[in-house]
Amino acid sequence: MNTLNHTHDIKAISWLASANDPGCNFPIQNLPFAIFTEANRADHWRAGVAIGDQVLDLDALFDKRLLTGFAAEAIQNIRNKDQKVASLNSFMSMGQEYWSALRHAIFDLLLHSVGLDIKNVVQSCLIPQSNTLYRMPVNVANYTDFYTSIHHARNVGRLARPDNPLTANFQWMPIAYHGRASSVVISGTPFHRPMGQSMALGGIAPSYGPCLRMDFELELGLFIGNGNALGNPIHLSEAENHMFGVCLLNDWSARDIQFWEMDPLGPFLGKNFCTTISPWIVTMEALAPYRVPFTRPDNEPQPLAYLEDEGNRKHGSIDIQLEVSIESARNRELGQAASTITKTSFKHQYWTFAQMVTQHTVGGCNLQTGDLLGSGTISGPKQEEAGAIIELTKGGKEPITLSNGEKRSFLQDGDAVILSGWCHREGFARIGFGENRGEVLPIVG
Numbered sequence: 353m354n355t356l357n358h359t360h361d362i363k364a365i366s367w368l369a370s371a372n373d374p375g376c377n378f379p380i381q382n383l384p385f386a387i388f389t390e391a392n393r394a395d396h397w398r399a400g401v402a403i404g405d406q407v408l409d410l411d412a413l414f415d416k417r418l419l420t421g422f423a424a425e426a427i428q429n430i431r432n433k434d435q436k437v438a439s440l441n442s443f444m445s446m447g448q449e450y451w452s453a454l455r456h457a458i459f460d461l462l463l464h465s466v467g468l469d470i471k472n473v474v475q476s477c478l479i480p481q482s483n484t485l486y487r488m489p490v491n492v493a494n495y496t497d498f499y500t501s502i503h504h505a506r507n508v509g510r511l512a513r514p515d516n517p518l519t520a521n522f523q524w525m526p527i528a529y530h531g532r533a534s535s536v537v538i539s540g541t542p543f544h545r546p547m548g549q550s551m552a553l554g555g556i557a558p559s560y561g562p563c564l565r566m567d568f569e570l571e572l573g574l575f576i577g578n579g580n581a582l583g584n585p586i587h588l589s590e591a592e593n594h595m596f597g598v599c600l601l602n603d604w605s606a607r608d609i610q611f612w613e614m615d616p617l618g619p620f621l622g623k624n625f626c627t628t629i630s631p632w633i634v635t636m637e638a639l640a641p642y643r644v645p646f647t648r649p650d651n652e653p654q655p656l657a658y659l660e661d662e663g664n665r666k667h668g669s670i671d672i673q674l675e676v677s678i679e680s681a682r683n684r685e686l687g688q689a690a691s692t693i694t695k696t697s698f699k700h701q702y703w704t705f706a707q708m709v710t711q712h713t714v715g716g717c718n719l720q721t722g723d724l725l726g727s728g729t730i731s732g733p734k735q736e737e738a739g740a741i742i743e744l745t746k747g748g749k750e751p752i753t754l755s756n757g758e759k760r761s762f763l764q765d766g767d768a769v770i771l772s773g774w775c776h777r778e779g780f781a782r783i784g785f786g787e788n789r790g791e792v793l794p795i796v797g
Contacts, residue, residue: 354448354452354592354636354637354639354640355640356640356641357456357640358459359380359381359383359455359456359459359637359638360381360638360640360641360780360781361381362381362779362780362781364380364381364459364463364464364781365380365463365464366379366380366403366404366462366463366464367462367463367464367466367471368403368404368406368462368475368478369404370404370405370406371403371404371462372404373404374782375782376404376405376782376784377402377774377783377784377785377786378402378403378404378405378632378783378784378786379404379781379782379783380403380459380462380463380781381638381780381781381783382402382634382638382781382783382784383401383402383403383455383458383459383462383635383638384401384402384597384632384633384634384635384638384785384786385399385400385401385440385489385597385632385633385635386399386400386401386402386407386486386489386631386632386633387399387400387438387439387440387486387487387488387489387631388400388407388479388484388485388486388487388631389484389485389487390479390483390484390485391483391484391485392483394485397437397438397487398410398411398431398438399411399430399431399438399440399443400479400484401458402481402632402786403462403478405480405481405482406478406479406480406481407478407479407480407481407484408458408462408474408477408478409477409478409479410427410430410431411431412476412477413427413458413461413474413477414427414428414430414431416473416474416476416477418461418470418473418474419454419457421453422449422450422453422454423450423453423454423456423457425446425450426443426446426450426451426453426454427454429442429443429446429450430442430443430454437491438487439488439489439490439491439722440489440490440633440722441490441491441721441722444490444575444576444577444578444596444721444722445577445578445579445721446577446578447577447578447593448577448593448637451577451596451635451637452637455635455637455638461474462474486538486539486540486631487538487631488536488537488538488629489575489599489631489632489633490575490633490721490722490724491722492533492536492722492723492724493533493720493722493723494530494533494719494720494723494724495530495531495532495533495536495627495723495724495725495726496528496529496530496531496712496723496724496725496726497528497529497531497571497603497623497627497725497726497728498526498527498528498703498708498725498726498727498728499522499526499527499528499529499728499729500526500527500701500702500703500708500727500728501700501701501702501728501729501730501731501739502518502522502523502702503700503731503732503733503737503738504728504729504730504731504738504739504740504743505517505518505519505522505702506518507731507738507742507743508740508742508743511742511746511747512611522702523652523653523702524653524656525656525659525711526659526703526707526708526711528708528711528712528725528728529618529619529623531603531623531624531627531726532623532624532627533724535624535625535626535627536627536628536629536724537626537627537628537629537790538628538629538631539600539628539629539630539631539786539787539788539789539790540789540790541626541628541790542790542791542792542793543604543625543626543628543790543791543792543793544625544793544794544795544796545562545563545566545765545792545793545794545795546562546563546606546609546621546625546795547560547561547562547563547795548560548563548606548608548609548613548621548622549609549612549613550563550564550608550609550611550612551611551612558612562795563606563607563608563609564608564762565606565607565608565742565748565762566604566605566606566607566762566763566764566792567604567605567606567607567740567741567742567762567763568602568603568604568605568676568740568741568763568769568771568790569602569603569604569605569728569729569739569740570602570674570676570694570696570729570730570731570739570740570771571600571601571602571603571726571727571728571729571730571739572598572599572600572601572672572674572698572726572727572730572773573598573599573600573601573629573724573725573726573727574595574597574598574705574708574709574724574725574726574727575595575596575597575598575599575633575722575723575724576594576595576596576709576719576720576721576722576723576724576725577594577595577596577721578593578594578721579594579718579719579720579721579723580594580713580718580719581718582716582717582718583716583718584713584716584718585710585713585714585715585716586709586710586712586713586719587658587710588658588659588660588661588664588706588707588710589661589663591705591706591707591709591710592636592663592706594709594719595636595705595706595709596633596635596636597633597634597635597636597638598633598634598636598639598670598672598705598785599629599630599631599632599633599634599785599788600629600630600674600771600772600773600785600786600787600788601627601628601629601630601724601726601727601771601788602627602628602629602769602771602788602790603623603627603726603729604623604625604626604627604628604790605619605622605623605740605742606621606622606623606625607622607742607762609621609622610622610623626790627726628788628789628790629724629788630771630785630786630787630788631786632785632786634783634785638783639670639672639775639783641775641777641780642670642671642672642775642776642777642780643667643668643669643670643671644667644669644670644671644699645665645666645667645668645669646664646665646666646667646668646669646704647665647669655707658710658714659703659707659710659711661706664704664706664707668704668705668706668707669698669699669701669704670698670699670705670775671697671698671699671775671777672697672698672699672773672774672775672785673695673696673697673773673774673775673776674695674696674697674698674730674739674771674772674773675692675694675695675771675772675773676692676693676694676695676739676769676770676771677690677691677692677693677769677770677772678690678691678693678754678760678763678767678768678769678770679691679767679768679769679770680754680756680758680764680766680767680768681764681765681766681767682756682758683754683756684766684768686756688755688756689755690768690770691754691755691756693741693744693752693754694736694737694738694739694744695736695737696730696731696732696737696738696739697730697732698727698730700730700731700732700733700737701727701728701730705725705727708725708727709725712725731743741760741761741762741763742762745760745761745762748761748762749761763792764792765792765793765794766791766792766793767791767792768789768790768791768792769789769790769791769792770787770788770789771787771788771789772784772785772786772787772788773785
């Protein structure tokens with residue numbers, strides 16, 4: 353479990369002025385990782401760390417030979433030229449000691465108090481974010497999507513089972529399905545509306561055609577750092593040691609296709625056409641100040657022993673503020689701002705990330721470096737805190753109104769959905785996750 357240290361000090365400021373701006377996503381207390389290139393050098397992908405409005409080029413920093421010890425070993429793994437595709441996998445497999453060593457070393461190099469000679473060397477490794485492109489930060493071998501918001505489960509469950517919205521197992525374990533890693537894409541990648549079978553209400557035979565009930569799902573993605581051996585479960589007390597960091601995740605959902613195919617298995621085609629993640633991975637260490645207790649009402653089932661732990665009770669949840677906006681084609685045409693349609697927090701989730709990791713491995717499943725776990729839709733207790741349009745519109749029956757007067761029961765072609773997230777707590781700096789953006793295109797052909 354990551355504990356508070358000098359990198360969380362709100363008084364720490366950087367010699368890079370933009371990192372000290374109020375509301376900045378990437379102050380010195382954050383330092384998330386990504387894979388990037390300059391817009392005019394599309395063949396030069398490498399790892400970077402966000403600071404203010406810049407990217408610290410870790411390839412260039414490696415060449416400066418400023419780091420020693422574990423930090424030097426870590427950065428050498430990041431820029432390993434034997435990797436066929438630039439990724440963070442090798443670094444992530446090294447474990448917490450190396451993750452922290454590199455983050456702390458970069459923090460020290462960016463501190464306002466660093467010597468002028470060091471500052472000038474590090475400054476030469478900075479690249480403006482305004483001139484950067486991003487790709488998948490890791491090679492994702494496996495993607496598992498969980499279903500862990502009791503508010504989302506009740507909201508959606510009521511559409512089909514008004515008197516008994518929760519499944520019998522929901523309050524006893526983190527539920528999940530194995531998703532499609534090949535269709536996980538980086539923010540900014542558009543996708544085409546999928547085709548599939550669906551059954552109309554009261555119909556007697558399905559029809560084949562384009563999805564008519566396109567939806568987003570507001571989620572977080574957890575990246576596994578070092579994995580576990582086949583047959584060796586990860587106990588809850590050790591789960592945090594395997595968790596590298598978090599990104600924003602949009603689990604796009606074709607609701608009409610999904611609901612028809614999910615009897616008895618699934619989801620399948622209703623989900624596998626696209627999942628979008630944000631480019632920056634915020635480390636678990638950076639999130640340490642925003643941990644909050646995991647709570648469960650006394651009148652509800654308490655976790656079984658293997659999903660129960662004192663540390664998880666004390667600080668298993670994370671207060672991450674989240675927001676979803678829709679930018680319609682008309683918004684873009686007229687230069688209008690996107691419409692914010694929901695706000696919530698990850699602290700409302702019924703199960704923690706650590707419990708998800710433990711549940712995933714309890715039967716002996718081996719997680720691998722770079723595996724991606726989706727949190728499941730994140731919805732709060734109020735209607736306006738719902739994390740999917742199917743909840744906000746009560747199954748499409750009560751359309752929402754965008755700021756320009758357009759109405760939406762479900763997403764239309766040309767709609768871009770934008771997820772954003774940040775953490776703030778009194779006495780600590782605000783840190784952000786950047787943006788997760790995806791646009792719905794018309795069906796192919």
